[in-house]
Amino acid sequence: MQKTMNKNGAKTQFEQYQKALEAKAEDLRRSMSAQKVAQVVSRLDVPSDEGDLSQQSHEEWIFLNRNTLDLKLLREVEAALRRIQHATYGVCAACEEPISAKRLAAVPWAKFCVQCQERIGAQSAEHDSDDFDVER
Numbered sequence: 850m851q852k853t854m855n856k857n858g859a860k861t862q863f864e865q866y867q868k869a870l871e872a873k874a875e876d877l878r879r880s881m882s883a884q885k886v887a888q889v890v891s892r893l894d895v896p897s898d899e900g901d902l903s904q905q906s907h908e909e910w911i912f913l914n915r916n917t918l919d920l921k922l923l924r925e926v927e928a929a930l931r932r933i934q935h936a937t938y939g940v941c942a943a944c945e946e947p948i949s950a951k952r953l954a955a956v957p958w959a960k961f962c963v964q965c966q967e968r969i970g971a972q973s974a975e976h977d978s979d980d981f982d983v984e985r
């Protein structure tokens with residue numbers, strides 16, 4: 850992992866975001882394995898009569914869907930960490946304007962400024978992304 854301290858030991862502008870991103874990535878990885886465990890446990894609970902099959906596959910679908918969202922978010926977080934290393938972090942990928950500190954504080958992996966995100970987000974709104982933009 851690349852150090853972001855300069856010679857004086859001063860923190861770089863993005864160190865706080867890097868920390869938040871690393872914590873988020875860790876969180877997502879843990880959450881994905883926790884879901885895997887929960888899935889195995891719930892399988893053990895499911896009675897083996899055929900009436901439950903559709904319910905079971907629905908749960909599997911939700912599970913996969915949620916994991917896909919986590920994985921997608923993890924990719925975004927990792928991409929943001931790479932942007933920090935390449936010093937391209939904090940700049941909107943669409944309009945190349947700086948992303949506001951307020952937005953980065955809320956969504957450190959943000960790739961677009963608020964205006965562009967709204968424009969792009971409106972296009973992909975049909976994909977259920979409720980879990981995706983959660984600001985934690």
Ligand SMILES: [Zn+2]
Nearest residue numbers: 941944962965
């Ligand atoms: Zn923009």
